[in-house]
Structure formats: C-alpha cells, structure tokens
Amino acid sequence: MQIQDLLKQTDKLPNVPDIVRELIQLLNDPNAKYSDISARVSHDQTISLKILRVVNSAYFGLSRKISSIDDATVLLGMDRLKTLVIASGFANSVTKVEGLSLADFWADSFRVAELAQWFAKRTPLVDEGEAFTAGIVHNIGRLLLHLTAPDIAQDIHTLVANRKAGRVKAEQDLLGFTSQDAGRALMDLWKFPAGLGYAVQHHKRPFANDEPKPLACVLNLACYLNACIRSDRDYDLVREGFPKAVAQMAGLSDGIVYELDDALVIDDGLSQLLH
Template sequence: MNNDVRQTLREAVKRMPAFPQSMQHILELSGDINCSQKDQVEVIKKDPVFTLKILRLVNSPYFGLSREITSINHASVYLGQNTLKNVALGLAAVDAIPRSAADKLDMGAFWLHSLAVATCAAMLGRKLGVSRDEVSTFFAVGLLHDLGKVVFALYMPEQYESVIRAAAEPGNILHECEREILGATHAEAGGLLAEKWNLPEEMRDTIAAHHSIGEGGSFMLTDCLFAANQISKSLSFGSAWDFHVEPLPSGVQNRLGMTISELIKDMPTLGKEVENARIFVRLGEFR
C-alpha cells in the first residue's frame, strides 16, 4: 500500500463512528494489568442500555443457561472478565456501524456471513482446546473481520461497486480485486478501523492479516479465522462478495487435522449455533 492510498484509507476510517464511551473505557481497562473484573462491571453499570443488552444476550439461547441471570454482577461471574469484554465489544461494534451502510451493502447478508465466521472460528478454537474465555476472542474477531468492507462501501462507494462487480466474475478473488482497483484490501482497512477503536493488538493484527495466510507467521487465531471464512463461504452463509473458496494451506490443515469438507462434517451443529448467534446483531442494532 503506497502512502497516498494509506492516507486516503486513514481519512475514510476517521469518518467511521467511535465506540460508545463505556466501551472505550472497558478497552482502556483491559490494557491495564491492575484492572479488576469489578472495575469493568462498574463501567458497564453506568450505561443502562448497554447493561440491558448484555443481560438479554446472556439469557438468550446463545448461552443456553438453565436459569435466568438478572444482574450484571452475576453475568460477570458467569462469563469471566475476557468473555464479558468480548461480548460487550461485539455488541458495541454492531451498534457503531452507520445505518446508511444498508444503502450500500446488503447488511443482512453481511452480518450472516460474519456471524457464521465468528461461530465457526469459536467452534474451531474449542476443537483445539482453547479456554472458554479465549474462545470469546475467536468469536469477536470473526464477527469483526470484514468491517473494512463497510468502510469501503460507505466512503469509497463508486470504487467499491466496481470491486464487487469484478469479484463476481468467475475466477476473481475479492481482496485481489480490491488491491487492483483501490490499492488496499478490506483486511487492511479493517486493521486500521480496529486501531481507531483501540482493539487489543492480537485482534487488530488478526483482522489485518486474515487474507495473508502463508505470507509469514502462523498463529492459532489467524488459522482458525482463515478456515472459518472458507467454511462459511463453502456453506453460503450470507455473502462476503467473495465467492472463491481457498484451500487450507498445509500449516492450517495440519493444525486442524482435517480438510474443509471434513471440518464441515465434524460441525453438524454449526447452522443452529449461527442462528443462536443472531442475537448479537439484533441487540447490537437496537438503539
């Protein structure tokens, strides 16, 4: 990406809304090793709408609890500090997307693809034995991985329409069309947006690199996100405007121990779990 393209992209990202103050404060606290779970809860309590959203999510089929949780304190105990942060992060990110995005992209299809990638990445994380708290990071990264497309659609609309038309041609790959027409990819735009929102470094780097498998480095989160993206496209969950399903690089396949088709067979509950995860978008969009 040359300097002119980077500057244009940064200007577009600047126009995206900021996170609510409560979420900004939570992210600041999460970077402080002395931050306690109680500190996080006290921030959330000051935002009644945010509190209500989190409680509705915790009591939804997504978590499948046997009894109702009626306070954010109890929700915090059940979820744990990292999961509470990532639940709040997912809701805040959906809320931050301007409603005008729906005039440029089919946001129903966009969110369905994002939810499928998030759910699948979390399932792959569990398959590899990561903790429940860490699984929430896999879900959050999957949910946010394509937000660079929204930046392009909102603030470079004519160019991005050209990208989507080009990507619809057989054999073309979306991020390659973006590079050719715009000079940058949605992954790079998403990384800059994650930087604007002050997301944790691991999440920023994974979003920015989710189409760069094989270009150096191999991390569990990136591998699971890449595989989840291809699985979701294979099963046509929503639309990524990218119809090319890439085979798993050998390193990713070795880590997961299966091909894409084998992984799909090994996740028979994926569709149901994606349906349960729709609550993130419904609650996130409620204002």
C-alpha cells in the same frame, strides 16, 4: 488512493463504544480488573439492555430471569459477557451503509466469530476471546470501504458478482490495497492489540508473509467453514477441502477434520443483538 484517505473521514468511521475498545485492549492483560469492566457495562444502558435480552432468550435456557449485568456475569462468566459486549458494540457502531445489508454483514461476522472461538478452544496457541473478537472484526475493512468510498465499493462488488475478478484482485486493482489492509489500519488507529490487526490483515492468505500466525490461521479456518455453511456444502466436500496445512499451523490436531460436523451446526444466538 491511500488507506489514510479512508481513515481521515472521521465522521464516517464506525462509532465503537469506549467500553468495547477497553475490553479489546484488555484481551491479553492478565491483571485486568473485570469487576470494573462489569460496572462500566452496567452504566451503558443500550448495551446492557441488548445483552440482558440475549441472556434471557431461549438460546441460553436459564432457569430464571436475569435482570442485571452482575447477575449475568455470575451465571455466564466474564469471558462470555465480554464477547457479548464486543459483539453488541460493533453491531450497533453504524446504523446505515450504502450498498451493504448490515443485518447480513453482522450475522456473517458473528458466525465467523463463533467458529473462530470453536477452533481456538481446540488449540493451546490461540486465546478464545481474542479469536472471537478477530471474527467480529475480520471484515471491518469492507465496512470501512462502504462507509467512506461507496462508489468504489459498488464497483468492486460488481466485478466480483460478474466473476470478472476475485475480491482481493478487484480491491487491489481499484484501490491499490485490500480491505484487509484497511481493516488493520483502522484497528491500529483504534489502538487494538497488534496481533488482532495482523490476523485481520493476513487471514485470507496466512502463508503469504513470514511464518503463519496461529490466530490468522484460526480465522482463515473459520472463514472457510462459514463459506461452506453459506453454500450448504456437503459434509464430505467440507472435510475434503479443509485446509489441513493451515490447521496444523494453528496448533490443531489432525483429528479436527472429524469434528467439523459439530462446528457446521453452531447456533451463535447473537442475532438478537441486531434488533
């Protein structure tokens, strides 16, 4: 099988709103006119309503009710609004996927996004908005696989669940490529920034090709902490197993290991975007 066999099934690909694609393409554009973006968001009723619900939730704890995207932008800032739009747009890009719980999938992606952003705030080498977006889409290739080749996706899941193979090996054996490869191809198709696609493709093994890129390293660290959270790993074991070489290439200080307890209790507040 070739990755193009998945991508050519255009009717099954995630339906990401245009406004979300525009925002991602503008991630590294210092001349982006975010006032125009805010106006565009206001005209997308579905995304606007979801964002206003989240903004007015206890998570943000605002003193008054926010009734417009303009108000939300003033109070939260464009960067935070941008992350909410991207998260909402992806979370609602598909409605049902065979063999995959969308609620669990996106909740997991949201947590990785928040963790990636947490690390990015602590290094000068990675933009926090780009890190957040990388977290949202880090597993998009797996979603693509379930949408376009559900039988193979189930076979891979069975191999992994029965401990017959790790996910990367199972995918390579049954597909000839990994879901990370497929994720990058999908983002290339969508014309997302190349650095974002590279991070998604290489985050599981950032040292495998060339010199590790900081964004891929940050994403690797976020996935590591997410796995620790899912397995309720003891903090001492989290710190002991922390990939320090990856952290160094991400531009993080050695002292980051003593801050990890803060990251382990991150509450993203984004789960309401799923409803």
